[in-house]
Amino acid sequence: MIPGTRSRAIVILGAGIATLLSGCSGSQSALNPAGSAADLIARLWWPTLVVASLVTMLVLALLLVAIFRAHKKGAALPLSARQSRNLVIACGIILPLAATIPFALSSFSIGREIDAPLPDGALTVEVVGKLWWWEVHYLDETGGRIATTANEIHIPVNEPVRFLLKSDNVIHSFWVPNLQGKTDMMPGRTNVTSVTANQPGIYRGQCAEYCGTQHALMAFLLVAEEPEAFEAWLEGQRQPAMEPATAQEMLGREVFLNEDCADCHAIRGTSAEGQDGPDLTHIASRRTLAAATTPNRIGHLGGWITDPQHIKPGNQMPSTELSPANLQALLSYLGSLE
Amino acid sequence: MTTKPAFSVLLMPLFFAVGCNESEVMSLPGDPAKGKMAIAAYGCGSCHAIPGILGANGRTGPPLERIAERTYLAGVLPNTPEQMMRWIRIPEAIDPLTAMPNMDVSVNDARDITAYLYTLK
Ligand SMILES: [Cu+2]
Numbered sequence: 197m198i199p200g201t202r203s204r205a206i207v208i209l210g211a212g213i214a215t216l217l218s219g220c221s222g223s224q225s226a227l228n229p230a231g232s233a234a235d236l237i238a239r240l241w242w243p244t245l246v247v248a249s250l251v252t253m254l255v256l257a258l259l260l261v262a263i264f265r266a267h268k269k270g271a272a273l274p275l276s277a278r279q280s281r282n283l284v285i286a287c288g289i290i291l292p293l294a295a296t297i298p299f300a301l302s303s304f305s306i307g308r309e310i311d312a313p314l315p316d317g318a319l320t321v322e323v324v325g326k327l328w329w330w331e332v333h334y335l336d337e338t339g340g341r342i343a344t345t346a347n348e349i350h351i352p353v354n355e356p357v358r359f360l361l362k363s364d365n366v367i368h369s370f371w372v373p374n375l376q377g378k379t380d381m382m383p384g385r386t387n388v389t390s391v392t393a394n395q396p397g398i399y400r401g402q403c404a405e406y407c408g409t410q411h412a413l414m415a416f417l418l419v420a421e422e423p424e425a426f427e428a429w430l431e432g433q434r435q436p437a438m439e440p441a442t443a444q445e446m447l448g449r450e451v452f453l454n455e456d457c458a459d460c461h462a463i464r465g466t467s468a469e470g471q472d473g474p475d476l477t478h479i480a481s482r483r484t485l486a487a488a489t490t491p492n493r494i495g496h497l498g499g500w501i502t503d504p505q506h507i508k509p510g511n512q513m514p515s516t517e518l519s520p521a522n523l524q525a526l527l528s529y530l531g532s533l534e
Numbered sequence: 535m536t537t538k539p540a541f542s543v544l545l546m547p548l549f550f551a552v553g554c555n556e557s558e559v560m561s562l563p564g565d566p567a568k569g570k571m572a573i574a575a576y577g578c579g580s581c582h583a584i585p586g587i588l589g590a591n592g593r594t595g596p597p598l599e600r601i602a603e604r605t606y607l608a609g610v611l612p613n614t615p616e617q618m619m620r621w622i623r624i625p626e627a628i629d630p631l632t633a634m635p636n637m638d639v640s641v642n643d644a645r646d647i648t649a650y651l652y653t654l655k
Contacts, residue, residue, distance in 0.1 A: 490580060494637045499580020502594040502633070507580060520633035524626060527635050 224373055224400040230420070231375035232392040236306045240299070247295055310377065314358050314390050321349060322360040325368030325381040325403065327512060328410035329474055329487040334430060335360075343433035344462075346474030348482045349401075350419045352426040353393050361387045369405035372418045378404045393420035400488065409510035415488035429481075436465025437477045437533050448529025451522045460513070463533070473513060480533045486511065494527055501526065564642075564649030572643040573650060581634070585654055595634060602652045608632065618651060619644040 222228060229235040275283065317337070324331040332349050334342040351357045361370050363381040370389065371378040374397075379389040393399075403414040421429070440446040449466065452458060458468035464477040482492050489508050490496040499506075502523065504513045518526065570587060573579065579590025583597040604613050610629050611617040622644045625634040639647070 490577060491575070493575065493577040494635050495577025496580045497577075498633075498635045499577060499592045499594055502581070503592065506591075506593050520631055523633050524635055 223398060224402065226373040228374055230393055230395040230397055230399065231372075232394065233310045233376040233390070234374055235394070236309060237377055240302055240306055244299060247299075251295060310390070312390075314356050318356050318358045318390075319351065320358045320360065321351070322362065323349070323370060323381070325361070325363040325365070325370070325407070327365055327408060328403070328414040328508075330414070330416045331474070334433070343430060344464075344475045345433055345478065345482075347416045347484060347487050348419065349416060350421060350426055350429050351391065351393060352423040353396050353420045355423070356390050356392045359389045359391060361389060366407045367405050368403050368407050368414070370401065371404040372399050372401040374399045375418065375420075380405060391418075393418075396420050396422060398483075410487075410508055413487060413489045413508050413511075417483055417488055432481065432534070433478055435478075437463045439465075440529060441532065442528070444525050444528045445532050446529075447522075448525035448527070448532075451518065451526045452529060455516055455518065455522075456514075457516065476530065476533065478533055480531050494531055497530060498523065498527055564645035564647070566646070566650040566653050569643075569646035569648070569650030572639075572647050576637050576639060576643070576647075578647075586650075598651060598654060600654055602655045608634075615648050615652065618648045622647055 226234060227238055227241070229238045320335040320339075322333040322335055324333075330347050330349075332345045332347075334344075336342050359370065359379075361379055361381045362385070363383045365383065367383070368381040369378050370381055372391070375393055376389055376391050379387050381387065397420055399418045399420065401416045401418050403411055405411075407414065440449050452463070453466060453468060458466075458470055460470040460473040461476045462469050462471065464475070468476075480492070484490065485492050485496055485500055486504070486508050490500065501516065501518070503515050504511060505515055573584060573587050573590070578584060578598075579587050579592055581592040581594040582590060583592065583599065584590040585599050601607075601613075607613050607617055607621050608625070608629060611621055619641070621628060623639050623641070624636060625632050626636050
């Protein structure tokens, strides 16, 4: 080996491993758990990785032994019938069972713990998978709707929250890797999952079941915050939309109501009651646009309204031809909907 | 031919003035690296194709490729750093008919954005 080659190889290997492991941190990683369910899942995942790696190495080692021994003439002594039987029983039955039974048991008990029923008064959030965004309803004890929003879910930390997961189109899958395990959203069914966030933070969720063209851009944010902050937020979302404060915002509302926007979008407190697109009553309070496709800034909003098919090709919002003055007014109005 | 030197002398202040102008430009140095981040944050790329900015491929506004070499900005302003900053901060005041919105861009951000846009030659 040329001097230096080995250390270079080590550096490259190290960099490779570091790159792989860097995928483990961050706001969308099952290996950086911030919630009870994700914590249990990660605790099962690491031992699985270790045992599976050991088994792989063992099998490869045996394979190498077999290959090299075959080359030594006369070295391969055939096993007796009894030895072969014992080998099959030991390596073909006992070892695999010993390796898998503990995992099956612990996976089963983790599953039960994750699915344990929640206390009656638990906060309930209904999430409906749309093409390609998420509709979110906060429900009261009787199942009535407290507030409706989209693509951004807030929950209080250290409290178990019940999620009712639905779809009125194809199958989607609800997954916030830092907090819980994937749960499918099936048309005609309600799947239930619970989420308890142990650390405040903003986590990214992603649709985990291929659902069409814009599956990849079907994400959302889950904001886990202190209970007081959460209550204040929910109270804000419950309110109807803010009244326009300036002439420009007033004109913006007119534009919204007179263009096609109101056919697809609801702004509670106005005559806009469309149901085909996200509820925009408090759009300015959200951090992102179009299912976490872009940050929610005036620039992105302007680009989205004038050319949504370029930003998220194939999505279900058409571009609307607006005069520049009407666009400016609309942006002012939407920007005021805190 | 005594008029010639006199003419040159007359022109001198003009050269100085040009020099002044330039030093004023120099006193407004923005940071192109910060400008790049500001452009991404404000979302200019949702409307403009901008070389060097990830995902900036919008079609609503004109592409900003080689914007440093354009004679006019938006067809109405001479292309100078000051005018570029004004356009970025208050486009609707300069051209009431424009579709480019006022994005509440701060002076510092506008300066950095301008510095980046002038690297596009
Ligand atoms: Cu999907």
